[in-house]
Amino acid sequence: MYRYDEFDTAVVRERIEEFRDQVSRRVSGGLTEDEFKPLRLMNGVYLQLHAYMLRVAVPYGTMNSGQMRRLARIARVYDKGYGHFTTRTNIQYNWPALSDVPAILSELAEVEMHAIQTSGNCIRNVTTDVFAGCADDEIEDPRPWCEILRQWSTIHPEFSFLPRKFKIAVIAAPKDRAAMRTHDVGLQLIRGEDGETAFRVFVGGGQGRIPHIAQEIAPAVPGRDLLAYLTAILRAWNLLGRRDNIHKARIKILVASLGIDAFREEVERHFATLRREDLRVPDEEVARIRAYFAPPPFADLPRTSGAFDRASLADPDFARFARNNVRRHRQPGYATLIISLKPQGGVPGDITADQMDLVADLAERFSFDEVRAAYEQNLVLPHVRLDDTPEIWRRLAEAGLATPNADLVTDIIACPGLDYCSLANARSIPVAQALSEQLADLDYQERLGPIRVNMSGCINACGHHHVGHIGVLGVDRKGEEYYQITVGGSADEQAALGEIVGRSLAADEVAPAVGRALDRYLEVRREGETFLQTVRRLGADPFRDAIYGAFNAVA
Amino acid sequence: MKIVTANRLSDGRVIYADASGDPVGALDQAGRFDGDAADLALSQAALRPATFVNPYLVEVDGGRPSGRDRFKELIRSQGPTVGNSLERP
Ligand code: SF4
Numbered sequence: 001m002y003r004y005d006e007f008d009t010a011v012v013r014e015r016i017e018e019f020r021d022q023v024s025r026r027v028s029g030g031l032t033e034d035e036f037k038p039l040r041l042m043n044g045v046y047l048q049l050h051a052y053m054l055r056v057a058v059p060y061g062t063m064n065s066g067q068m069r070r071l072a073r074i075a076r077v078y079d080k081g082y083g084h085f086t087t088r089t090n091i092q093y094n095w096p097a098l099s100d101v102p103a104i105l106s107e108l109a110e111v112e113m114h115a116i117q118t119s120g121n122c123i124r125n126v127t128t129d130v131f132a133g134c135a136d137d138e139i140e141d142p143r144p145w146c147e148i149l150r151q152w153s154t155i156h157p158e159f160s161f162l163p164r165k166f167k168i169a170v171i172a173a174p175k176d177r178a179a180m181r182t183h184d185v186g187l188q189l190i191r192g193e194d195g196e197t198a199f200r201v202f203v204g205g206g207q208g209r210i211p212h213i214a215q216e217i218a219p220a221v222p223g224r225d226l227l228a229y230l231t232a233i234l235r236a237w238n239l240l241g242r243r244d245n246i247h248k249a250r251i252k253i254l255v256a257s258l259g260i261d262a263f264r265e266e267v268e269r270h271f272a273t274l275r276r277e278d279l280r281v282p283d284e285e286v287a288r289i290r291a292y293f294a295p296p297p298f299a300d301l302p303r304t305s306g307a308f309d310r311a312s313l314a315d316p317d318f319a320r321f322a323r324n325n326v327r328r329h330r331q332p333g334y335a336t337l338i339i340s341l342k343p344q345g346g347v348p349g350d351i352t353a354d355q356m357d358l359v360a361d362l363a364e365r366f367s368f369d370e371v372r373a374a375y376e377q378n379l380v381l382p383h384v385r386l387d388d389t390p391e392i393w394r395r396l397a398e399a400g401l402a403t404p405n406a407d408l409v410t411d412i413i414a415c416p417g418l419d420y421c422s423l424a425n426a427r428s429i430p431v432a433q434a435l436s437e438q439l440a441d442l443d444y445q446e447r448l449g450p451i452r453v454n455m456s457g458c459i460n461a462c463g464h465h466h467v468g469h470i471g472v473l474g475v476d477r478k479g480e481e482y483y484q485i486t487v488g489g490s491a492d493e494q495a496a497l498g499e500i501v502g503r504s505l506a507a508d509e510v511a512p513a514v515g516r517a518l519d520r521y522l523e524v525r526r527e528g529e530t531f532l533q534t535v536r537r538l539g540a541d542p543f544r545d546a547i548y549g550a551f552n553a554v555a
Numbered sequence: 556m557k558i559v560t561a562n563r564l565s566d567g568r569v570i571y572a573d574a575s576g577d578p579v580g581a582l583d584q585a586g587r588f589d590g591d592a593a594d595l596a597l598s599q600a601a602l603r604p605a606t607f608v609n610p611y612l613v614e615v616d617g618g619r620p621s622g623r624d625r626f627k628e629l630i631r632s633q634g635p636t637v638g639n640s641l642e643r644p
Contacts, residue, residue, distance in 0.1 A: 027564065027565065027605070028605075029605050032604065033604065033608050033609060047562055047567055047608065049569070049627070049630065049631050050568065050569055050631065050634060050635070051562075051566060051567040051568055052566070052567035097565060097566035097567070098564065098565060098566065098567060099565050347637055418626070418627060418630060419635035419636055419637050420635060424627075427630075427636065429635075429636075429637045430636060430637060433637065479622075479625055479626060480626070481626065
């Protein structure tokens with residue numbers, strides 16, 4: 001894992017002192033709210049419905065046990081004993097006092113964490129494949145490149161006042177486990193013709209009001225030129241992007257209006273004028289950062305584990321957990337284990353301080369001191385011995401963290417919605433909870449197979465509804481909560497936007513309607529076909545009929 | 556009738572102006588104002604930026620928020636409908 005050098009430490013410390021001063025000037029009346037707002041946002045502090053909210057960055061989703069314990073402590077001491085993991089693999093605290101934020105940031109700095117650039121019109125926390133360093137289809141670990149991007153983009157003078165926020169995701173396998181093509185820039189690590197690391201670059205993806213899937217702008221940018229190429233992209237957008245209209249400011253709008261070819265020419269024009277030598281990451285620096293992400297000292301183990309096999313045979317609950325939440329690791333005898341933060345009827349992404357402490361203990365003891373945050377709002381123990389999985393499962397189960405539903409229909413992504421968020425039109429959490437309760441039968445969930453239901457409380461789409469296999473978007477109809485349903489979205493390597501299937505539904509109609517769509521899928525699917533494959537084969541019509549047929553029959 | 560609401564500067568909690576313009580935490584303690592009196596109460600809250608952040612008026616009917624944002628205001632006054640922690644109501 002990356003460790004701060006003196007430069008990182010100094011930057012973070014200076015930033016805290018600067019913010020401490022800004023907070024005290026705000027409290028003493030020296031700064032108005034209008035003056036203070038952009039300053040607090042650049043430090044991750046929002047003002048939501050009930051309180052301030054602090055968003056803490058978890059760079060590319062990787063944490064050690066000390067960091068997780070510190071997150072738990074902050075939840076306990078400064079908040080109400082819990083935190084919320086987001087779709088940008090960050091953690092949000094819903095109740096911190098403004099006057100406590102400098103102290104919280106100091107506590108975070110002690111464990112090499114911060115909240116810089118988790119908001120505002122800048123380059124946000126870079127996300128990546130949660131199975132980085134574990135998956136056997138990976139070309140190389142993408143996280144050193146994420147760290148290089150983090151260092152390059154942190155307090156970057158040219159890119160601190162962009163037209164809007166800017167999000168980057170990096171993957172290093174043909175399979176996209178990071179929703180890469182929903183990002184402003186998506187990077188797919190490949191092997192260049194010279195055998196060196198290169199990147200397939202996608203640009204102009206994004207969700208929100210006007211969703212777009214990112215398009216390929218360059219087939220193979222050499223790793224050494226990555227920062228120069230990204231600088232050219234950002235510069236082109238920074239100069240041409242719309243600053244007059246917040247809804248048209250994202251790079252996706254510029255790319256769509258110019259067309260990808262014209263935008264590429266624009267980028268190449270800038271690329272040609274850049275002093276590329278200055279932006280080249282020195283080979284020694286790449287090697288230095290890569291060393292932090294070297295594989296942990298795995299033991300030489302047999303491919304199979306007697307303990308795992310015996311527990312699977314003896315205990316059907318463990319067997320179910322193993323089927324759904326334990327994933328193959330490229331190192332024989334090891335596995336990657338998903339900790340679902342979607343208990344039946346729970347709040348997606350929420351975790352208590354005690355649970356965080358337990359996860360930290362398990363990471364320290366069983367997973368080379370490492371735990372990851374997944375954009376699906378779950379946690380992952382990346383490198384556990386198969387032999388240890390029964391014990392880990394038992395301890396997770398005692399803490400209510402062993403829900404065996406990873407990637408199943410109740411593994412719902414949901415934003416905080418109108419229960420917390422000042423921008424919301426409607427609540428997301430209670431709708432997710434109702435669906436989770438209705439579909440609680442795990443046999444049924446396993447029969448359905450992998451299905452991703454995503455919910456957002458407004459068109460900003462923090463809950464990724466456009467790319468949910470089933471998407472649910474909260475809308476406001478004359479002060480009442482209604483929900484628009486989409487079908488057929490996908491965030492993977494065949495990324496697609498869902499199709500709106502009909503008029504929006506009242507809150508209590510959503511879960512039954514989704515249930516009818518799922519039953520229809522079981523009726524019409526072919527042997528071995530996933531929900532998404534069935535939608536791709538048949539289109540949205542059968543699901544539209546299932547969702548609205550009940551109403552039409554009554555009408 | 557209208558009430559004045561805002562978030563408190565120090566901790567961001569939801570507050571209302573009572574009949575004399577002082578901050579209170581509960582909606583039922585909020586002062587209710589008509590017409591010009593509402594605008595006056597709002598401007599008085601705006602003059603206390605060390606307490607009231609972004610004050611605005613909310614329509615109420617029988618003590619409950621009644622305007623277009625009534626549901627949002629109800630949630631603001633009562634807290635998240637999913638409870639304040641993982642312990643569900
Ligand atoms: S999607 Fe809307 S309601 Fe949900 S967290 Fe984002 S801004 Fe808030």
